[in-house]
Amino acid sequence: MKEQIRIGIVGYGNLGRGVELAIRQNPDMKLDAVFTRRDPSTIPSEAKVYPIEDAEKFKNDIDVMILCGGSATDLPEQGPQFASMFNIVDSFDTHAKIPEYFEDVDRVAREHGHVGVISTGWDPGLFSMNRLLAEAILPEGNEYTFWGKGVSQGHSDAIRRVKGVKYGVQYTIPSEAAVNRVRAGENPELSTREKHIRSCYVVAEEGADLAALEQEIVSMPNYFADYDTTVEFISEEEMKKNHSSMPHGGMVLRSGKTGENTTQIIEFGLKLESNPQFTASVLVAYARAAHRLSREGQAGAKTVFDIPLGHLSPKSAYDLRKELL
Amino acid sequence: MKEQIRIGIVGYGNLGRGVELAIRQNPDMKLDAVFTRRDPSTIPSEAKVYPIEDAEKFKNDIDVMILCGGSATDLPEQGPQFASMFNIVDSFDTHAKIPEYFEDVDRVAREHGHVGVISTGWDPGLFSMNRLLAEAILPEGNEYTFWGKGVSQGHSDAIRRVKGVKYGVQYTIPSEAAVNRVRAGENPELSTREKHIRSCYVVAEEGADLAALEQEIVSMPNYFADYDTTVEFISEEEMKKNHSSMPHGGMVLRSGKTGENTTQIIEFGLKLESNPQFTASVLVAYARAAHRLSREGQAGAKTVFDIPLGHLSPKSAYDLRKELL
Numbered sequence: 170m171k172e173q174i175r176i177g178i179v180g181y182g183n184l185g186r187g188v189e190l191a192i193r194q195n196p197d198m199k200l201d202a203v204f205t206r207r208d209p210s211t212i213p214s215e216a217k218v219y220p221i222e223d224a225e226k227f228k229n230d231i232d233v234m235i236l237c238g239g240s241a242t243d244l245p246e247q248g249p250q251f252a253s254m255f256n257i258v259d260s261f262d263t264h265a266k267i268p269e270y271f272e273d274v275d276r277v278a279r280e281h282g283h284v285g286v287i288s289t290g291w292d293p294g295l296f297s298m299n300r301l302l303a304e305a306i307l308p309e310g311n312e313y314t315f316w317g318k319g320v321s322q323g324h325s326d327a328i329r330r331v332k333g334v335k336y337g338v339q340y341t342i343p344s345e346a347a348v349n350r351v352r353a354g355e356n357p358e359l360s361t362r363e364k365h366i367r368s369c370y371v372v373a374e375e376g377a378d379l380a381a382l383e384q385e386i387v388s389m390p391n392y393f394a395d396y397d398t399t400v401e402f403i404s405e406e407e408m409k410k411n412h413s414s415m416p417h418g419g420m421v422l423r424s425g426k427t428g429e430n431t432t433q434i435i436e437f438g439l440k441l442e443s444n445p446q447f448t449a450s451v452l453v454a455y456a457r458a459a460h461r462l463s464r465e466g467q468a469g470a471k472t473v474f475d476i477p478l479g480h481l482s483p484k485s486a487y488d489l490r491k492e493l494l
Numbered sequence: 495m496k497e498q499i500r501i502g503i504v505g506y507g508n509l510g511r512g513v514e515l516a517i518r519q520n521p522d523m524k525l526d527a528v529f530t531r532r533d534p535s536t537i538p539s540e541a542k543v544y545p546i547e548d549a550e551k552f553k554n555d556i557d558v559m560i561l562c563g564g565s566a567t568d569l570p571e572q573g574p575q576f577a578s579m580f581n582i583v584d585s586f587d588t589h590a591k592i593p594e595y596f597e598d599v600d601r602v603a604r605e606h607g608h609v610g611v612i613s614t615g616w617d618p619g620l621f622s623m624n625r626l627l628a629e630a631i632l633p634e635g636n637e638y639t640f641w642g643k644g645v646s647q648g649h650s651d652a653i654r655r656v657k658g659v660k661y662g663v664q665y666t667i668p669s670e671a672a673v674n675r676v677r678a679g680e681n682p683e684l685s686t687r688e689k690h691i692r693s694c695y696v697v698a699e700e701g702a703d704l705a706a707l708e709q710e711i712v713s714m715p716n717y718f719a720d721y722d723t724t725v726e727f728i729s730e731e732e733m734k735k736n737h738s739s740m741p742h743g744g745m746v747l748r749s750g751k752t753g754e755n756t757t758q759i760i761e762f763g764l765k766l767e768s769n770p771q772f773t774a775s776v777l778v779a780y781a782r783a784a785h786r787l788s789r790e791g792q793a794g795a796k797t798v799f800d801i802p803l804g805h806l807s808p809k810s811a812y813d814l815r816k817e818l819l
Contacts, residue, residue: 190753194633268816288819295627295760297819298803302620304818305779305806306772308519352765427771428515434766435620440677440759446752447631454630474814478623479799481630489799491593493629494613494622 187449275470303423310425315343319417333377512774600795628748635750640668644742658702
């Protein structure tokens, strides 16, 4: 067996835990160490866990560091910092700030001769790849992205901030009617309200005015006012039993025309029982690519648009042509 | 506007015609010339048409030659031949012979400093890319490819060879029940018969014994015996009116597991009103990539596994990150 790719994890929340699980499914890799800002003894990993400050001591022992922090505050700092010491992979997902973040990681990564694969996962990530691919093939057409059915963390948080709400979970659900119109090649113009439904499950505080709570949620600007929103009040037991997993998914469709007026539809979809575990699996495949690019002598920031698909697979180019083409 | 990519077409059947139409949708390209083995005056192209022997005179005038011949006899000869003179793109689709064909084109292309992108289109092509991507992300899982609803040329030909058949068209149709089982995460083992239905429309010769014809078709080994096959006899007018377009499509699904037992499903699908026009659009996007790879100084045979997706788009890497990631 060939030498294994040595992986490190920075940050051990749901995503970091998912990366540990995904590495076990890939025999060409091994998890070397986990780095955390918390007390290492509290981290339920089977790998060795160190304080994040110790990471620099592992410069020669880790081939790719997978950054599992959040995009709001962790990655803007950790991306450039770790790219000075390691090849890195992350799932930076603040779409509007990607160009700036790319430049930050690129500068440091080039200077230190490392590869930094940023913004992988599924959106940004697999969805972005399909948007690019479909647009390049069908330049005349419209693109539609639908998210869900899945839990939106931001919208769930918004519900929980409402006074009188004890717990709350919000599911984003694509409107079936809208999806079917796109699939039928209608090329519809879809308003925000027409594309997604927002379905909320809420545990109310004792004695709360449910009608008022519901009204406050469905009329919340930015989050719910522009959507058809349903609110269902449930018990705490039901919340724990039925709404504690993190499913997600969605689809990217492009409906285009070729020739005179010929309709061609490209669709990519995901149905995920666990959003963080899936994102972690994408990160791990791109860690393999980062390692390979680095071995080839490349350096700098890369995105899913820059990396040949063959680099994601442990198989040789010959075997890929023979088995999968 | 930047200099346009100058494209040539070799072979002007449905696919070559589709390439001409697709180039019109891409302002960064222009069709320079069409080359044919037929009498050039019979070719209904709006470009200049030349005998195929004249192609070598265009060595300095064409950036990428798109080969639109068949995989059985045209491409095995034309691929290496044209790769000695031009960057080429083709849709070689005899899966079992791809490794050998790759070597043939690679040797010549390297020797002459050209890029040869082979086996693009949708299967091989987009479907292969999704098989690779999904397998790399979900190493524990099963892959399912369904074709259709679409016309199978090989099976239609088989019907037409039956004595007593005047015209015949065969549609391959994915079994809805099978697709739904995969989408539900059942990871089913599916027999050939369970995956696809074969639906035949036949115009019989006058006086033919319809029951005998039907029996001969549904029991034909290799083609129909292993499937649930339906045969419907129709009039010549109905055949022309309802069965002369070339729709196709299909889907690649991977149903995998992460973590303990978490189901994750990746699905890619196409619904095409015109199979040749869509394949042509893929060829044209890869012609852009071939040109770019050549400009970067690369040479040799390439497949969809070797080419970064960003190379397919006319947009800059910066714009792609900003707009599509």
